[in-house]
Amino acid sequence: xxxxxxxxxxxxxxxxxxxxxxxxxxxxxxxxxxxxxxxxxxxxxxxxxxxxxxxxxxxxxxxxxxxxxxxxxxxxxxxxxxxxxxxxxxxxxxxxxxxxxxxxxxxxxxxxxxxxxxxxxxxxxxxxxxxxxxxxxxxxxxxxxxxxxxxxxxxxxxxxxxxxxxxxxxxxxxxxxxxxxxxxxxxxxxxxxxxxxxxxxxxxxxxxxxxxxxxxxxxxxxxxxxxxxxxxxxxxxxxxxxxxxxxxxxxxxxxxxxxxxxxxxxxxxxxxxxxxxxxxxxxxxxxxxxxxxxxxxxxxxxxxxxxxxxxxxxxxxxxxxxxxxxxxxxxxxxxxxxxxxxxxxxxxxxxxxxxxxxxxxxxxxxx
Numbered sequence: 001x002x003x004x005x006x007x008x009x010x011x012x013x014x015x016x017x018x019x020x021x022x023x024x025x026x027x028x029x030x031x032x033x034x035x036x037x038x039x040x041x042x043x044x045x046x047x048x049x050x051x052x053x054x055x056x057x058x059x060x061x062x063x064x065x066x067x068x069x070x071x072x073x074x075x076x077x078x079x080x081x082x083x084x085x086x087x088x089x090x091x092x093x094x095x096x097x098x099x100x101x102x103x104x105x106x107x108x109x110x111x112x113x114x115x116x117x118x119x120x121x122x123x124x125x126x127x128x129x130x131x132x133x134x135x136x137x138x139x140x141x142x143x144x145x146x147x148x149x150x151x152x153x154x155x156x157x158x159x160x161x162x163x164x165x166x167x168x169x170x171x172x173x174x175x176x177x178x179x180x181x182x183x184x185x186x187x188x189x190x191x192x193x194x195x196x197x198x199x200x201x202x203x204x205x206x207x208x209x210x211x212x213x214x215x216x217x218x219x220x221x222x223x224x225x226x227x228x229x230x231x232x233x234x235x236x237x238x239x240x241x242x243x244x245x246x247x248x249x250x251x252x253x254x255x256x257x258x259x260x261x262x263x264x265x266x267x268x269x270x271x272x273x274x275x276x277x278x279x280x281x282x283x284x285x286x287x288x289x290x291x292x293x294x295x296x297x298x299x300x301x302x303x304x305x306x307x308x309x310x311x312x313x314x315x316x317x318x319x320x321x322x323x324x325x326x327x328x329x330x331x332x333x334x335x336x337x338x339x340x341x342x343x344x345x346x347x348x349x350x351x352x353x354x355x356x357x358x359x360x361x362x363x364x365x366x367x
Contacts, residue, residue, distance in 0.1 A: 037336070038165055042172030044343060046180055047215055048222040049073050053177065070177035078170070084259045091256040095285045203364045210357045217349040221318060225266060228310050232272070233262030236279065239297060247293075249286035257282065267338065268329055268345050272302055318349040 029036065049070075057069035126132060176183075191204050237258025244251040257279045264275030276298045284291025320328075325345055332344030 034165070037339075038168050039172060041339070041343075042169050043176055044218065044346075045169070045173045046176035047218045049077055049173070049177060051219050051223055052076065066181070067178055071174070074174050074177055084263065088256045088259050088263075091253065092282065095253070095282045098285060203361075206357075206361055206364055210353060210361070213353045213357070214350040217318060217353060218346045221346045221349060225268075228305070229262045229265035231309065232265045232305065233258040235301065236261040236298070240279075240283065240294065243283070243290050243294060247287045247290040249283070249290060253283065253286070267342055269326070270329075270341065272298075276302075318345065318352070320345070320348055320352065324348060 050073075053066070053069045053073035056072050057064060057066060121127065121132075188204065188208055191207075235258075237254045240257045241251050241254035243249075244253065260279055261272075261275045264271040264278070267274070276295060280291045280295040280298070282291075283294050325348065328344040328348035329341050332340030332342075332347070334340070336343075
């Protein structure tokens with residue numbers, strides 16, 4: 001039995017306007033995704049730098065200079081990043097160049113040269129393993145050089161996009177540091193924090209409290225993670241210096257290797273693994289045994305750091321179960337790549353705050 005449902009024109013128009021609004025919003029997000037990501041990164045960095053700006057502002061307690069403190073904190077971070085890159089870059093290039101220069105001699109001494117390769121090939125049923133490797137490398141080389149023109153053009157475009165995005169992020173971060181407080185104050189006034197309507201004012205203050213908690217989650221996570229990363233870098237630098245005295249390679253590697261550990265530790269869970277492999281390889285270029293010893297040491301140290309040192313310093317700041325952390329990192333990594341892995345944990349912490357505060361917000365909405 002069929003039923004006839006009557007819908008007035010106003011409801012019909014509203015329904016389709018809502019559908020159209022959702023479609024337009026999704027279209028806008030798709031087209032402006034890169035811009036939204038840049039703005040989000042800048043806001044995240046501004047929140048992360050704010051605690052440093054507040055500490056600088058407290059040096060002179062007689063006067064408050066928030067603008068000067070923000071610019072100083074921003075400059076300190078930029079200079080620190082520049083110094084780290086200038087120290088690490090030349091060392092990595094030099095060690096790689098040294099390894100390539102010594103590669104023929106190392107190849108002959110460890111494997112026995114191409115004769116050793118051919119002997120190994122015969123033992124597994126390949127008569128001319130040297131020739132097979134040579135042909136494979138030649139085909140790979142032809143493929144690379146055949147696509148070199150397109151690769152260069154795409155590479156230039158990618159580099160230009162990255163540089164442009166980096167400049168925009170830096171400019172927006174500084175802008176948020178200088179104007180973020182006044183922007184938020186104006187926003188809260190606009191939505192009703194000073195409204196005469198008591199119910200509206202309470203609801204706005206509750207939302208403001210949630211946003212403040214989310215800001216604290218991001219700032220706390222970044223500061224604690226950075227503190228553990230600095231400790232990790234210092235331990236690495238000290239150990240590499242001691243190993244340079246024992247194994248006889250250059251002690252100049254100590255500080256750059258410590259900085260590499262510091263940077264990669266900021267990538268949750270996978271960062272220490274990547275940095276361990278990278279640092280071990282660079283030391284291996286100078287002394288193979290030293291590279292193996294460092295890898296073993298760092299694996300053991302990570303167990304101590306993860307179970308005792310990091311929890312003590314971080315104090316379970318976000319109080320997230322390990323499985324939630326892993327899920328957040330996995331989703332973040334597959335959605336936004338390396339950047340997603342870095343910001344996944346604080347975002348998960350913000351979601352946790354929303355879940356905790358939701359009952360209060362719902363109660364205010366219904367009252």
